[in-house]
Each structure stands twice: as C-alpha cells, then as structure tokens.
Amino acid sequence: MKNATIAGAGLVGSLWAVYLAKRGYKVDIYESRTDLRKANLSAGKSINLALSDRGWKALEKVGLGDEIRKVAIPMYGRMIHALDGSLTHQPYSVNGDAIWSVSRGGLNCVLMDLAEAQGNVDIHFNHKCTGVDLETGSATFSERNSGEKVMTEPGLLFGTDGAFSAVRKAMQRTDRFNYQQEYIEHGYKELSIHPNEDGTHKIEKNALHIWPRGEFMLIALPNLDGSFTCTLFHPYGGEVGFDALDTDEKVVDFFKSTFPDAYELMPHLLDDWHENPTSSLVIIRCFPWTKNGKVALLGDASHAIVPFYGQGMNAGFEDCTIFEKFLEETNEDWPTAMKLYEEERKPNGDAIAELAMRNFVEMRDLTGDPKFLLQKQIERKFAKLHPGKWMPLYAMVTFTDIPYAKANNRGKFQDAIMEEIMAMPNIEDNWDSDEVMSAMLEKLG
C-alpha cells in the first residue's frame, strides 16, 4: 500500500489527508496537540473564521458543503460602526453573495472525523515533530508524555504544521532556501459580545461588524450561540497601543471613548481583556515549498498571512485543490506534481499576502471614508450595467477562484481607472451619470 505522512492535523492537514486517502494512500497524521474533540480546547488561534468561495470549493469536493453550511452563518456585508454609533451596511456583492462565519475548532473536528472515516487515516495526537529527513521523506515524532519516538516510513511527507512549521524549519537549513518572517506593528486580542438572554444576537447577525478607527479597528463575527467573537487589531506601540493600555482604567477609558456602542455591549470587557493573550501577527514567505519530490508544505507552513482578507484558511484549502489537480494531471507523478504545485501557488501566496495587508488599511480606515464608499457605489453600478466587464477586487478574491495573483493585477488595473474617475469634476453629484459610466467603459478598453 502507498504511504504518506502529514505533520499537523489542523484544517489544511485534515483536509489534505482526506484527499490522499481518496487516492488510496495509507495516511498517518501526527499532531502535537491533544485531540480537540476530546478536550474543550481551541486550536490555538482565533476561534472563528470566514469561509468563502475557495474554501467552499475544497469542502464540496470532499462532500462536506451541506454539513458545514448548517453550522455556518452567512455574512452579506460589512456593518460599519461609526464613532457616533451610526451604522452603515456595505453589501459584499451585488448578487447577494456572502462570506460565512464558522468556528475554527468545529470545522477542524468535522474534518478530522471525515479523515478518520476514510478508514485509511490515523491521527496520532500529542506527537511533536523532532526531526525531518528531507532526502527520504521521513520524519521523527516524539510522544509528549512518554517521550517515545516514532520514525515514519520513507516516502511522502507533508508539512501542514502552520506558521512555525517544523518541516519547513528543516528546509530552512538547506542551501538556497529563501525565508522571511515579518511581524507587523499590530497585534490582536479576542473579546466577545454575549448573546441576549433568549439566545438571539445583540447586533445584526448576518454581517461582519467593523469599528474602523484609522490606526486600529475592532471587528465582530457572529457565532451560532448568539454571541459574537470580537477581535481588536491594535498596534503594540504608540500613545494608546497595547503596551500603553496597562491599567483597567486605561482600557475602559479607551473603549468608552473609541468604541462607545461596543463598550455598552461588553460588560465583561475586562475579564476578556485579562483572560485572552495579546497575540502577534506574522507573515511567512518562503521558497521552495517542496523538496526532492517527496516533501511539500501546504497552508500557513508555506504562506502564513495576516487575517484581514479572511483568506488564510481559504488559501490553504485551495492549496489542496490545486495540488490535487496536478496529481490528477500528472497521473500522480509526485516530483512533477510538486514542481507544478509550488510554481503555481507561490506567486498566488505572495499576492494574497500583499492583498491581506492592503485590506487591513481598507478595513480600519477607508470603510469610514465617504469617498471610498462613493467609489464602491460607482463600481457596483458599473458592474450591474456591464456584467462580466467589471468585478470588484474583493469579489474576485472572495467569490471566485481566479488565481490571487491575477486578481491582484486586475485589481490594480481597475484601481488606476477608478483613480481617474474619482478625479472627474463633480463626481459626487454625477457618479451615476451616463457620462461616468461611458468613461469607465472607454478606459477599460
């Protein structure tokens, strides 16, 4: 029988195991944490995520679409909370498309269940990777409690072990391996809005809530139990940065003056503040992603990004879809498929890393800017008038599987056009005029 080893039973590792199992592989996954399904533990990261088109495609392929949709909440747009408490709803799409709030832990459990249900997948928990042989595609794992070591059979080895991947660390020690870990100036802290007593949501359920405040922002995603998971994205340094918010009074003052409506919804703010860590945000870039036709990285291990486009998981799932496509096309010629996979995915990983950083600026800043809102309005009108001629960047990234790099390039082209359109005289009044619409059509060429 054909064997494969996967390091990491997170979202991407569990999904990849299903794909490999369906190809007839005996798969052993080694996971350093305990079994999520037995302990009431988070996977160590933010507790909910936004599923979008690329993620759904990968889940549909393994037949999980319907099951996940039952536990996911569609968010049809952004709900912007201004400082004065006024709300603005910005739909994500003209077609009623949504991104879906799901629980990271819940989704991970479903994927592990599905992997095990294949019959040829074993997940070994509490096994930490302590050594990797890139030549043979074998790895050594040590059981956390007993210290017992397992050395896997030579063959195929996949690193789906996240931003601090042990498999990648072995690759980092090889000559000519390019690697970058870049921490951004902002960190994050998770907070929460509890449900109403009857279990309903305190604010609009079917939206992603944003409190954009320039240098920082608060967001909230809905959970099934009526609560919201909120995340404060905030610089470490500066006058009101995380480091400066070092007393309860300062935290309360900061929230009262900066997010007054959210503060009213968070009577337990200080409990959350103390209980939840302040976590850093890192971008990982590296190349190559594969070695010797035997070892490959997928997901955050090869391209960890900041969370501001909601694409981290979606990009990792798409790695699986694309890798699987190349296995099909090459008739499972692993060395060739691995080369094709890394060549196809690397520029797309770089593109979504760039897009995610840019979307941070948009979310925390531009969503509160009338000029930005007008531009979106013009784009929406034009897209409706000329279907197929114009797709906003956000839609390309979120509601299609156009390669990220291609979407990014097209987005830049469209941005250049919109810059000219926004400079037209009296654009505020004429924005929906025929003149503006024909100008756009002409510039598109």
Next chain:
Amino acid sequence: MKNATIAGAGLVGSLWAVYLAKRGYKVDIYESRTDLRKANLSAGKSINLALSDRGWKALEKVGLGDEIRKVAIPMYGRMIHALDGSLTHQPYSVNGDAIWSVSRGGLNCVLMDLAEAQGNVDIHFNHKCTGVDLETGSATFSERNSGEKVMTEPGLLFGTDGAFSAVRKAMQRTDRFNYQQEYIEHGYKELSIHPNEDGTHKIEKNALHIWPRGEFMLIALPNLDGSFTCTLFHPYGGEVGFDALDTDEKVVDFFKSTFPDAYELMPHLLDDWHENPTSSLVIIRCFPWTKNGKVALLGDASHAIVPFYGQGMNAGFEDCTIFEKFLEETNEDWPTAMKLYEEERKPNGDAIAELAMRNFVEMRDLTGDPKFLLQKQIERKFAKLHPGKWMPLYAMVTFTDIPYAKANNRGKFQDAIMEEIMAMPNIEDNWDSDEVMSAMLEKLG
C-alpha cells in the same frame, strides 16, 4: 571583574574582543573552528577582502593600521577587461584613494593575536554553540571532540558568529523577531592566477580586475605572493549557468569564449574548478539586533550582505566602532547603548545591503558601458571643480564614514541629477563644457 562572552572568533568577534578587553572586561571567545594560526585553514570564506575607510578606522583605533598596511596591497582603481582583451583603468577616486586587498585569514590571525595580547581574552576553539539563554545572557558551548559542555556566566553575550549565527537563531524563536534570508540567483567559485616565476604579478598589481559580462562577471584581487584570487560570480541556472557547466569541455569552452585573456593566464583552471566548491550568496536581514540589554549581534550575524561593494567586513568593523562610541557616551550603560546601537545601525545595514546588490549590476554590466564611463567622467570633473559639493556614491561608501543610509539617499539625489545631465543634447561632445558644469551646480541647489 566584568565578564563578556563572544560567540565567534572571526574578524568582527576578534576585533570586538579587543574593544571589550580595553574596557576592562574578561572576555571569553568561543569559536567552532580550530585555531587558524595552527592549521593551514581558510576561515571558510573568500580568501581575500578589500579594506576601505570604515575598516581602517576601526583598525587604527586598536593600533593595527601600520601592521596591516604592510601586508595589504592598495588597488587604486578597476581594471576592466573587455572581451577583445582591451583594458580600461577606472580610478576609484580623484584623490588617489585606494581600497586594499588583504588576506582574510591573515587579518583574522593578527586580530586574534592582538586580542590574546590584551591579557584578559581567552579564545576557546572547537567550541560549537548549542544553547543560548537570552534572559540571562548565558550560552552553552560543546567541545567538538570531547563533547564536553561549557555554560558561560550570565552577563553579556555577543553573537559575531556570522550569517548562520547560533545566537541569532535563538532570537529568531522569540515573538516579533523579524528575519529574512534571501539567496540571490548567483553563486560564486574561487579560481586563481598564479605568479610569474620570479614572484611578480602577471597582470597589474594595484588594481581590482573585472571582466564584466552582463549576467555574470569574473574579478581578481592581488595577493602578496604574486598570485591573484579570482572569483566567478555566476548564475546557477540558465544556458551557461553553473548547473549547465557540467563537463570539463563546457567549462573550458565557456572560459575561452567569455574570458579569453583570463583563460590564457589560468592553465590550471580545471584543477581550481573541481577543487573549489560553488558557494551560494545570501542576504540576511533581521531586527531587533539586541535582547534584554544583554545580548547583541554584530557583523554578518545581524546584516550579512552580498560582497559586491567590498563592504561586508568594513560594515562589521564599523558596528564595533559605533557600538564603542555609544558605550562611551552612555558611560557603559549597556541596555541604553544596545538600543542606540541597533537603532543607528539597522537602517545602515539595510542601506549597504541594497547598495551591494546595486553595485553588482554596476560591476558586471555598467563598467563596460561607454555612457556609464562618461557619467563617471563628468562627476569626477565636477567634483574637482567644486570640492565639497559633489562626492560620488562610491567614494561616500568607500572613502568616508558617512552613514550608509545617508550616502545611499545622497547617491539617489545625485543620480537623479545625472540622469537629467546625461539627457542633455550632445552630452558626449559637451560633457566638460561650462554649460554642463553650471547645469549641475544649479540642479544641486
């Protein structure tokens, strides 16, 4: 007595030990290699280097200027070897300034001797760093043969252990440590031109020889024994890249057609080719460079660069000069001095990394370009006419201690002016006219 530990007895580590010893520290240097002075070994890198102003300043401060000058060969300019064998000499400066070819191993030996001569410096060879405690500033070293471990006293710990620094690796594992290793497309291989039978040099002794060929280049630096150390900087990939030169015949054909005059001087080319490895070239960027006021990185450990500006060692030595300056200014307040050191040096490390990559393009390409030569000529004339108004970028980097970042910015400003000057009509004929000189003066503002 005050203690300090240094990991790495290379050029920067040995020099830094002298500075610390002079401040009254008992210094222990741990070096993973054997004693260079006892074995006939190279330090594992290119066997000669170009000393320039920043390097000399640091050496003069410890009284080594005269001793090193005796074993260094001044190179007053570039000697460009065209494909047809014709030679062009490009002086480095209008004032007769030179860069100096020295033996890396020889210089390292002198610096180790000087360190030991202080009386309070011990160098422990064959000790590999196996652990670092960033909190206490202590490190563990393992003796290569016996395996015996030494744990140093808590206190000050300096990583001068090069591009693959073990001290930095410990810092890499801390939260929010930014790190990048970037391999360029080119590698290098060392070759040689032997002396004449009477011990004289076969080509001009007092020049740095360059065979610029667009995508790649050969250079040669003079040695005291009449030989030259040559380095081929060459892409790995491509039609004639290292990977493609896989038979003796292909190597010989390549040299005969690409470097015909050099080929004639290298009857033992193939011996060198097989004996010497093809080595990669890496750029290392990271931040912070210090931790907890106790641990600091100097030299390649914090900012390894490509060798094309001849500034790697010079920049490392300047780290010592600047760090020492801050120790003096802060009255040896280490935490403050470390902060000042990293804040001052980081942008300069980034600048010289960028400049070194740009100089590669200049060396391998532009030095054979008549337009480039004309521009240099105009700059030289203007600099002579208006002393103090214009200093070519190369001179700022090589013959002054203007901070690299400042030199880089000034260089870009001057480049913008030269671009306009070179676009003046008939510049080839009028280059030394009053009109051109006044135009430059005016643009300088």
